[in-house]
Amino acid sequence: MCVCAIPAHTHTSAMRIHAVPQFQGALVEARSGLPSGCRALARLAGRVLDAEVTEVPVSTDTSPTLGGIANLDVLLEHQEAQRTALSSVDGPVLTIGGDCSVDLVPVRRLGDDVAVLWFDAHADLNTPGSSPSGAFHGMVLRSAMGEREVVLVGARSIDDGERPLIGEDKQVRLAECGGVAPRSREVYLHIDLDVLSPDEFNGMTYPEPGGVGVEELVDQVRRLSPEWTVVGAAITECVTEDEAELAKLVPLLEAVGDVLTYRGR
Ligand SMILES: [Mn+2]
Structure with missing residues (x-):
């Protein structure tokens, strides 16, 4: 008798x-939980997806606000890493x-023919001039998007300076x-955990009332395949190490792992 072990996740590379x-x-203030939340979620993802985890070396320092961007020099160092x-x-x-x-570098290395699907309670479309805070995570999509098609999913906290970019006939929908039905065949998937309802998951940096459930998010991610090719993905803003909270994200990790493919560049 042959007993074959079939891996849950198989990928060509x-x-x-x-x-x-x-x-x-x-x-x-909640940002102080980001480094430990990152490491806890990455360890879990490594186990669930049977994938190697590499920690990109980053600084624990802060640096002055320059040109309207807090910690600019440190962030530039991290981008290089x-x-x-x-x-x-x-x-x-x-x-x-x-x-x-952390999405800036992975998005920018893709061609403008790759759409960005931005699952996030926020639009992250501010400029240093329009940002109410100087926090670069609220500007990252504006910085990364180039000429790409952008689809915001679950956005429910949009600043006045971001609204003019968004519309049915504009670059950002x-x-x-x-x-979600982008026109581009290839997509990059950004998932800020604050797209989720804080009633379902409480480990994100910047919770906003409303939002979707894990199951709804998982269904949407899975529906992307096979019509769209997901060429890169990120999950961000995790500030919890609580195992019970993190365990709620296992179906999401599995779904992202299943749709994430790569066709070479
Ligand atoms: Mn957000």
Whole structure:
């Protein structure tokens, strides 16, 4: 009798996890939980997806606000470290934040034909001039998007300076979770955990009332395949190490692992 072990997740080239325990893109008090939350979620993701976890070396320092961006010099150092980590990778990468600004480097290395699906309670479309806080995680999508199609999913806290960019006939569109249909065939998936309802999960940096449940989010992620190819993904803003809270995210990790593929560049 042949007993075959069938792995739960099979990929043509091995998926890797890049943990980026960066807090300097956020300014709220809860940011102090980002490094430990990042490491806890990355360890869990590594186990669930049977993937190697690489921690991108980041500083624990802060640096002055320059040009309207808090901790600018530290954030630039981290971007260089992320570029170095990504330069030696040939395969799909799941980036685990850290604050949302860990998405800048992974998005920018993609062509403008790749749409960005931004699952987030916030639009992250501020500029240094329009940002109410100077926190770069609220500006990262504006900095990363280039000419790409952007679909905001679950956004419910949008600043006045961000609204002019958003509309049915504009580069950035709003969608309900469950109704995401980008025009581009290839997509990058950003999931800030604050897209979830704080009633379902309480380990995000910046909870906002409302939001979707884990099951609804998982369904939407799974519906992307096979029509869309997910060429990169990130899960950000985890500030909890609580095992029971993190366990709620296992179905999400499995779904992201299943849709994340890579076709070479
Ligand atoms: Mn957010």
